[in-house]
Amino acid sequence: MAAVLEASDVAKRYGAVVALERGELRLERGEVHVILGSNGCGKSTLCKIIAGAVPADGGSVVLEGRSVAFRTPLEAQAAGIATVYQETGLVPTLSVVDNIFLGQEPGKAGGRIDRKARYARFEMLIGRLGKLAAHLDPDTLVGDLSIDQQQIVEIIKALSREPKIIIFDESTSSLDRAQVADFFALVRALKHQGTSMIFISHRMEEIFAIGDTVTIMRNGRFIDRRPVSETSRDELVNLMVGSALQQMIEARQSHRQPGKPVLSVARLSGGKAQGISLELREGEILGLGGLHGQGQSDTLLALYGGITRRGGEIVIAGKQLGGSTPAAALKQGLVYVSGDRGRAGALRGRPIIENLIVGILSKSSKPIAERGKLRAQVRPVIDQLKLKFGRLSDAIETLSGGNQQKVVVGRGLATGPTVLLLDDPTKGIDVRAKQDLFALIDELCAGGMAVILYSSEDMELIDHADRVLVFNTGHVVAEISREDLSEFALNEASLKTAPAHAEQQPAHV
């Protein structure tokens, strides 16, 4: 059977940087084709070329037997290729329905927009998404939607063009587990209709859940193509990283002996988090689990002073936490790192070195910044995190996402925290960067640092946490010990509801 789309020897360079050296992809009709590789391996570039977002420098793309070279995304769309990007290209000031039909308005005579037809089309599309879009109001402004809802609008927008091929670029990274399940149901339905899909994801379990074929890329080159049913997690990581079997997968920590208590939190509220109490011991990694946005991030932020605290007592290393600002928390040995680099981490336009030293500079509160000394202080962290950079004076945005995240983590670690608060720290970064990050965190925990880790990826909690508190609607609804930790246990616990005395809300099922 002929492939729907076949790309061979596709190349792309930006100035001196080779983004893609030998891209290859063979997409069959009605298959879900996963492209796997670390950040910077060229998979995004390959997809952009197929989608007409950037022109290739060489190679060929054949769509249904016809050689094509799209110059714009519009041309690719017209040929039946739709793309759902991770960073949404929606207009925040327009409504959901306006965004979906932007540029393809069902028209009436005289250039007027046929509103009725639009709503009818919208309802039809929504129907195909099932629960995923159940609460989506066509008239809400996109700017008022949460990130996951925006991603869903992007998906509807792509579907509205009835494409033959859909490229999903990390579309699941902003969705929670229940949404991912609904999304997969949609993907299966599309498959039955014969739609071919290219799927980029950093989540290994998703590849096995939904993929038919996987193409592995490394350093801008096609490495191998495997049927998903005939490969394993270990094999894929090996192909991807290209070195001896990485320890990450079996990095189930040897059981650590927790030390004495370092953090005790009682009845902490703030944002969505309500009355959270927890204890943390030296060297312990406490996981926070549950569906997306159930108060996990807000617990960490309220603890750190990043959002306003509404009551609660925090004792760190035997001392009451004084002050309600991050500056005060930092001085007492807390550090918070968000995975939302763009908003809460990276100081765009500033050199890597400044991004690294602001933490220790704040903690020391010396008025003069001795740059030589500060540089020496962050040097060990740079090495330990295996940061890849050109020069420390380059702006942080010259780094890949994974390395930017390492800088943000390094900024916090350089202050030598007693307790590290990680708020979904590996969102959208590649396997290798994740490994580097957790290798160091595990090492520091062995030295006594304590960690609270919120992760939207179950595997991350299972691989690294000593125990997990599961959240639902702002409350802790379950605690799972290391022995009982499994995807099933996490799933089950995430659907429990808050205790009876708290305001009861229907669980998000």
Place this chain on the structure above:
Amino acid sequence: MSDVTGNHREGAFQRAFAFAAGTPAIATLFGCVVLLVAGQSIAPGFASLGQIAGQLNVAAILALVAAGQGIVILSGREGIDLSVGATMTLAALLAGNTMNGQDGGIAPALLAALAAGGFVGLLNGLGITVLRIPPLVMTLGMAGVITGLLIVVTQGQSSGSTAPSWAAFVTRPFLFGLPGVLFLWLLIIVLIEAGLRYTRFGINLYAVGSNDFAARLAGISVGWTRILAYVACGAFAGLAGAVLLGYTGNIFLGSGEQYILPGVIAVVLGGTSLAGGKGNYVGTAAGAFFLTLLTSFLTILSVAPAQRQIIFGVILIGFMLLYGREKATR
């Protein structure tokens, strides 16, 4: 099978443009050279050393105002100080009345000018950070308050005068045939550049301007950093007022007004991003020199002050368009 080939050849013009856009200080200094050459060809003597020294002298006042403005703009969140004109007038009047033509009054007068400017800046900073009044509104309101107060107090009359030594320091040759104020300016360039790089305040200022939420999470006191930025801006406007007094001898209400717009333009010409977090003072200083030269150049072309205003405004808007494009392509 045809090749998927994109043709991407950057022209020499684009590359030169990219370089200039990347280093605005150099581009602006190049503009200065162009103006000097053009001026010299129209009016011989325009580019003589004596003339250039005179231009620098005038530029110093603008550069002092722009120094503060640049710091405030660096702090981000639409940071801008439109009260610098009124602050200059206030400081100059205070300094003039403290000196009252006596050399002994110079030190207290300078202190009074700096303190008055710093105090206005403190009020601006508190209004903007604590009361969350938008900078544009806060500082415009502050300008109105100061100007009104000055009218009430002075009855619209000019009062006070510079001490002779202060006037000499600002206008007469002091060292190597250059007035003392140019050495003061040089010192301030060094101090600001060092301050931005080697003090906690400087690094925090950039961090706050770049991403204030991330800066806060990094343990930076965002509010204090912004307040300090406005205090510094006020103090620089105060100093500029004192220098203006030395330059003109007497001060009238509204003497400082003419520096508001050029001050902002100098900052923008110097490559400081109005979004904050990016820029330096060397660029701003070059921008101030360029604008001063441009004013003289337009004067020898007999362009009337009103038309000069138009040209200045168009330059500012033109540069804004340029920055808007830069942002959109990110």
